[in-house]
Amino acid sequence: MPSLGSIRRSFAPWNDAAAKPYIAFENVTKKFGDFTAVDKLSLAIYEREFFALLGASGCGKSTLLRMLAGFEEPSAGRILLDGQDLAGIPPYRRPVNMMFQSYALFPHMTVEQNIAFGLKQDRMPKAEIAERVASMLKLVRLGEFARRKPHQLSGGQRQRVALARSLAKRPKVLLLDEPLGALDKKLREETQFELMDLQHELGLTFIVVTHDQEEAMTMADRIAIMDKGEVMQVATPADIYEAPATRFVADFVGTVNLFEGKVADMSGDAGRILGADGFGLRVDNLAGAKNGARAWFAVRPEKIAISAVKPADEGLNAIEGEVWDIAYLGDMTIYHVRLEDGRIVRTSSVNSRRASDEQLTWHDRAWISFRPDAGIVLTR
Amino acid sequence: MTPASSPTSENRALRRLSSLVAGRLVIAIPYAWLLVLFLVPFFIVFKISLSETAIAMPPYSPAFSFIHGIAGLWAEVKKLGFDNYVWLTQDNLYLFSYLSSVKIAAISTLLTLVFGYPIAYGIARAPSTLRATLLMMVILPFWTSFLIRVYAWIGILKPEGLLNQLLLWLHVIHEPLIILNTSKAVYIGIVYSYLPFMVLPLYSTLEKMDHTLIEAAEDLGCTPVSAFWKITFRLSLPGIVAGCLLVFIPAVGEFVIPDLLGGSHTLMIGKTLWNEFFENRDWPVASAVAIILLLILVVPIVYFQQAQARAEEAGR
Ligand SMILES: Nc1ncnc2c1ncn2[C@@H]1O[C@H](COP(=O)(O)OP(=O)(O)O)[C@@H](O)[C@H]1O
Numbered sequence A: 001m002p003s004l005g006s007i008r009r010s011f012a013p014w015n016d017a018a019a020k021p022y023i024a025f026e027n028v029t030k031k032f033g034d035f036t037a038v039d040k041l042s043l044a045i046y047e048r049e050f051f052a053l054l055g056a057s058g059c060g061k062s063t064l065l066r067m068l069a070g071f072e073e074p075s076a077g078r079i080l081l082d083g084q085d086l087a088g089i090p091p092y093r094r095p096v097n098m099m100f101q102s103y104a105l106f107p108h109m110t111v112e113q114n115i116a117f118g119l120k121q122d123r124m125p126k127a128e129i130a131e132r133v134a135s136m137l138k139l140v141r142l143g144e145f146a147r148r149k150p151h152q153l154s155g156g157q158r159q160r161v162a163l164a165r166s167l168a169k170r171p172k173v174l175l176l177d178e179p180l181g182a183l184d185k186k187l188r189e190e191t192q193f194e195l196m197d198l199q200h201e202l203g204l205t206f207i208v209v210t211h212d213q214e215e216a217m218t219m220a221d222r223i224a225i226m227d228k229g230e231v232m233q234v235a236t237p238a239d240i241y242e243a244p245a246t247r248f249v250a251d252f253v254g255t256v257n258l259f260e261g262k263v264a265d266m267s268g269d270a271g272r273i274l275g276a277d278g279f280g281l282r283v284d285n286l287a288g289a290k291n292g293a294r295a296w297f298a299v300r301p302e303k304i305a306i307s308a309v310k311p312a313d314e315g316l317n318a319i320e321g322e323v324w325d326i327a328y329l330g331d332m333t334i335y336h337v338r339l340e341d342g343r344i345v346r347t348s349s350v351n352s353r354r355a356s357d358e359q360l361t362w363h364d365r366a367w368i369s370f371r372p373d374a375g376i377v378l379t380r
Numbered sequence B: 001m002t003p004a005s006s007p008t009s010e011n012r013a014l015r016r017l018s019s020l021v022a023g024r025l026v027i028a029i030p031y032a033w034l035l036v037l038f039l040v041p042f043f044i045v046f047k048i049s050l051s052e053t054a055i056a057m058p059p060y061s062p063a064f065s066f067i068h069g070i071a072g073l074w075a076e077v078k079k080l081g082f083d084n085y086v087w088l089t090q091d092n093l094y095l096f097s098y099l100s101s102v103k104i105a106a107i108s109t110l111l112t113l114v115f116g117y118p119i120a121y122g123i124a125r126a127p128s129t130l131r132a133t134l135l136m137m138v139i140l141p142f143w144t145s146f147l148i149r150v151y152a153w154i155g156i157l158k159p160e161g162l163l164n165q166l167l168l169w170l171h172v173i174h175e176p177l178i179i180l181n182t183s184k185a186v187y188i189g190i191v192y193s194y195l196p197f198m199v200l201p202l203y204s205t206l207e208k209m210d211h212t213l214i215e216a217a218e219d220l221g222c223t224p225v226s227a228f229w230k231i232t233f234r235l236s237l238p239g240i241v242a243g244c245l246l247v248f249i250p251a252v253g254e255f256v257i258p259d260l261l262g263g264s265h266t267l268m269i270g271k272t273l274w275n276e277f278f279e280n281r282d283w284p285v286a287s288a289v290a291i292i293l294l295l296i297l298v299v300p301i302v303y304f305q306q307a308q309a310r311a312e313e314a315g316r
């Protein structure tokens, strides 16, 4: 039996030119008065995809979901679901269900009644409802709480009721607005994996909103990074991390060191980025850049090595500095190295050996070094 | 040094004691209020209801006094009896008054709900900057005397009054409507006078309601109308119960409105009571009428208390 990972690896309809998006936002704008919450946004989401919308609070993620669910109408643009324009279709006729950020459980109904609510609206026969409710309760492991009211449940249990209720109708698309926001860290991590398994088992399309990058990285097939109502980049978690399109994305996801300069000495894709101090970083992925143009070399901390002496390899970029700060995290150590011009470079190294005497300490001279292909050249 | 003898723990014990006393005192205030302003008058009225009419001052006997000592007092007490209550069952007037009062109060409560709910809903859904003003407008009539407002309705409802003039002028009717001195006028008067008592509790439950519940219901397939009944209306039931009782209870005993607007045909227990007191000067029978009225109202009041307690338990 193939593992979940290998199935996921082969799932990439966005690379398939023939694949039709299941959900398409086309130049969607949403204004509240003068305020533009979503700005000419276009997105394509595929069937069975686990899609994450990641962005700071207030960047328009919920508004985007609410437009898809039908609670808000776009001020301009179209939203298509399976090729059908959703304009004018009220929420109760859309084949999508939403798990609300606040859960929105009906306080006067038991867990069972909450889950059965949507099924009753569809006039499903009683026996079938009972069966479906039982299977949903089993899925979220709340069987023994069926007769409780929401106020008699813990936060995690409520969250699972909300999930069961939104899944009960077997919607084609499930929208989850910060589904795990109210849970503590451990429960949140457990639930992330549960959600992934569930989505895969039921073969549904999930769109999850989050402001937690780790959560998005863990769960999603693809992530859309949003800022001020616009999509900055849509890519797989690995591409978002290793090949961010802009400085904003590079900085938003994880930690990054940005070396600013002008492109010089280009030959093919290789060349240099000349900093203001005259130091030229050797880089070999300048495709698309122009000599003299402004550019940033973005390098993740874990791709920078730190050593007491200058590395022998002349092909590396090596810069001398002073150890400014050390954070020992057990599995790894983070060093902040201060360069001559005062810039701080962050590095992190895995502690693969147990602590030894020859470690660097505060105010030691140290060399940071990285390969020309350790980072990515950004022009925006 | 043992903890018990340390000055800080003594202080603490003292503080705990004083906070305990203060706590009891706080509870004692409503009880004292009840005792002085409800139970004592209740027992006075109850005692009068067990007396006989007399041409005297006060107009009933026995009147308790300690002139003849404890033995004399006991002899007076033995003269008390339930004759007045028996009398109430012998004259249909009282039964009809009670029934008619309950009926009029129930119908007007329902009408008040029908008018009050949309008003409360509208205010609760209005932009938050407008809400205070709208609520103010609901309460505003209280700034004028109740009596004057009811009098004003005579001017509106009488055959040559404002309403009839308007309708005649609009050619909606060709002859004046007879509203004044009928039970219709009483309904109008009660709905008008008690509307704020319905709107305010309804508003406070509707205003607290989480709008995402409605969105969740619609998301799960409810039309807006069915979401209203299944969620909004259902969750506002405590407010509905509170509002209905706040209107129903005083409406049953209402005197001014039926007297001024209802004419002589409208039978209400408040009017009967007034007649007994001031026309017949039969204080004992009037007191018995009042005691029975209270017993009738105890049922909804107790129900109200229980509903409140249940709502408090269920809420959060
Ligand atoms: N109904 C509304 N009226 C006015 N402004 C709104 C409304 N809903 C959202 N906004 C604004 O739109 C922006 C985006 O909101 P939202 O989509 O909820 O952000 P988030 O990414 O945190 O989910 C916010 O600045 C918010 O204040």
Ligand SMILES: [Mg+2]
Pocket: A061, A062, A101, A177
């Ligand atoms: Mg949000």
